[in-house]
Structure formats: structure tokens, C-alpha cells
Amino acid sequence: MAKLDERIGFIGGGNMAFAIGSGLVRCAIVKPSQVLVSGPHIENLSRWRMLGVVTTDDNCEVLEHKDVVFICVKPHILGQCASQLKYKDASKLIVSVLAGTSLKTLEEKFDFIESSGPKVIRTMLNPSMQVGEGCTVYTGNARVRHQDLEKVHIMLNALGLAQKVPEQMIDAVTGLAGCGPAFVYTIIEALADGGVKKGVPRAMALQFAAQTLLGNHSILKQQFFCLFTNMDRERLTHCRPVGIKIL
Template identity: 85%
Template structure:
């Protein structure tokens, strides 16, 4: 596994940041001492310190002392966060090589360039990403895109980090909000389905913990089958449905409940909301 020598910073130490940072540390991509994390409440960063990362309640320290800076605040906090950083920023020769990586939903490269234009007068290097929280177990799904100043080497470094935590792929910026609805929000949809399947098992007499374990493993196994066989999900579903059997009866109930249309609508609404968040 390749490793990075750069110092990695996280402005905002919440769940998404922790999923990325903890995955990088546990995967051996970076050492804990290479990671610096900031948050408004230092006590909330205890789990980072347990990993061996350095923590601070000053955002500007992350910007000043790291090479690759992940911006992990909520979209509506971007403007005040950037204004605070601008006030305390001390220009240096390192600014030209600094790489800003955003995980903010709906926030365009142009907006990020405008908010952080104080860092490098000749143009800042910015990468926009949309990861998901499954990164914390090494099964994330992330898309990313860079502005015109980002080099191939910069993209390779970000790809190394994100791909080590699951699947990572570079896409046009115009596709990111749509992918947010599938991959960024998708884990919540899947958790809802796992819970519902387990509830069905409990209703039929399976103990709760066992039902949850079986439902989760079944979802994991089905997903892995799609990825490893390359077969269309409809083909795999047909392989499970014996004529007149138990599965086709269950599939019929899913169709009557409009599960397929409901999931399509969920992805559509989440994609639209992602775009709206960046405009506020």
C-alpha cells in the first residue's frame, strides 16, 4: 500500500471527516502524527486523539500547518469559516502547493475558489469530492473533480486516499450532485432497508440481533455479487426467483409497495437538495 508524506488537515472533525481520517490512519496511508484536526469544541475531538491525531480548536492552525486540507464544515458554515481563516492567514511560499479538498454537498469549485482566494494570489488548487460514511469500514464510494490548477499528481494523491477507503472515481463536476443522491445519501436508504428486512424477520419469529445480522449480511452479499459478477441486478434477481416459489411472491409485494419508484424518487430528491444546499 502506497503512503503519503504530506500532512493532512481536517477543518471540521465530524462524522464524514472522521470516516476519512480514521480510514487513512487505519489503512496505513498516513501516520496519526501527520493528521491535524480542528473543531469548535475540543472535547468533541476525543475520538481523534484516541487515534493519535493532533487536535486544535483553531481552524487557522490546520490551514497553516498542513499540505492537504479537507474542508468538512456544513455548507452554510463555509462563508464564516473562510472569513475567519482569511483574517488569521499569514501568506507564505507554501501556499502555492497547498491543496484544498472539499466534502461540502452542493458547493461548486467556483464558490470554493472565491471563498479561499486569499490563500494563493495566482490561483488556488481545489478538489471537490462527494464521499460517503462507509469509508470508515473501507467500503466508501467517492467521486471527485479538480479545478484547472490541480495537477495530475494532485489528483493521484487524492485518488490514493479516497480509493484506499473503497471505490473512488473522477467525474465531471456536473455529475456530482446526481452521485450525491446515489452514493452520498444512499447508505441511509440501505440502512432503512436493512432495518425493515430485520423487522420482517422479527415479525416471523427471528430474534432481533440475529435478524439484523442476517439482513445486513444478505445486503452485503447481494451487493458484492453485483460488483464481482458484473451481471445486471435484474438478471441476478431472476436467478433467485424460482417459478411459483417464495421469492417471487416477496418481489411481487415489493412491486405493489412501489419500492422501486420510491427509491428512484429518493435519489432524485436528495440530488436536488444537494444542489440547493450549495446555493444557500
């Protein structure tokens, strides 16, 4: 797996930031010494320090000393956060994980970095990247170079599946992959409830329901059925006349 020499910063050290940062360290894409994380409450960043990552309560320090800076704050405090940052350097690459925040908004908030406009990449992440099985889409503004996109792709693809898309597609993918886990958990719960109703212990029912989805996921991923075959036809191969799976 490719390794990066860039220094990586995180403004905001919450769950999504930690999923990215810890994943990059775990995959050896970067070393802990390459990473710096900021947060308003330094005591809440202890899990980062356990990885060997340096932490700070100064957002400006992250922007000043790192090449690629992930913005991982809540969308409603983006303006407040950006207003505290006054470091001018055209080489900085800003990567936003903020839901619903457009490239135009990000350009406006970080225009102090470069008078002709900052280099900004917008991403959509999902929680499964915590276990290396995430779904991520990303897009860059006009100032982002091909090599910038390549670096970000290397990082995000190490945490699952990553793909560059037009910006207008990001909100749709947010509904699909960002909200999708909630639907998957609902399916698992419904399958387990059916098992419990027929006498299967709850813990066993949940375990088997989750394993059923995991097994089907592996088949889809290995054989690329999701790309090259009709899903309804695939379902029907498991359904026999008068069988238990016919709906």
C-alpha cells in the same frame, strides 16, 4: 498500499473528518504525526488524540502547516470559516467535503491563498467509508495538477471506491451514494419486519436481513455483475416457476 509523505490537515473534526482521518491512519497511508485537526471545542477532539493525532482550536494553524487541507465544516459556516483564514501559499491543496458547494464557490472563498486562484478539489463522500467501504467521487478545478488528483485518489480509494467525475455529476451521485444508505437501511428493516411477522425474533431477523445484503454485495463486488451483466436477469436466476422468490 501506497504511503504519502504529505502533511494532512482537517478544518473541522466531526464524524466525516474522523472517518477520513482515522481510515488513513488505520490503512497506514499517513502516520498520525502527519495529521493536524482543528475544531472550535478542543475537548470534542479527544478521539483524534487517542489516535496520536495533534489537535488545535486554531484553523489558521492547520492551513499554515499542512500540504493538503480537508474542509469539513457545515456548508452554512463556510464563509465565516474562510474569512478567518488569511494564509497565502499557492502550493496548498484544498479538499472540500461540503455537500452542495460548487468549485466556483470554493474558489471564491479561498481566493486569498493565491491571486490566480486556489487549488480546490470537491468531493462527495458517504458514511460507509468508516469501515473502508465508502463510495466517493471527486473533481478538481483548473489549477489542480494531475499529481494532486493522484494523491487525493490514493487517500479516498483507501476508504472504499473512489472515482473522478465531471462536476455536474456530483449532485446526482450524492443522491445515489450519499442518500443511498438510508434506502438500504429501509430495505433491511422491511426484510426484518417480514421475518418478525412470521415469528422470527427481531434481533435475529435484523441480523439475517443485514447478512443477506452483505452476501449479495460480496457477490456483486467479486464478480463485477454490477458492471457487466443485466441486474434483472441476475435476479431472475434466483426465481424459479412456482418458487418462493417469484414476485
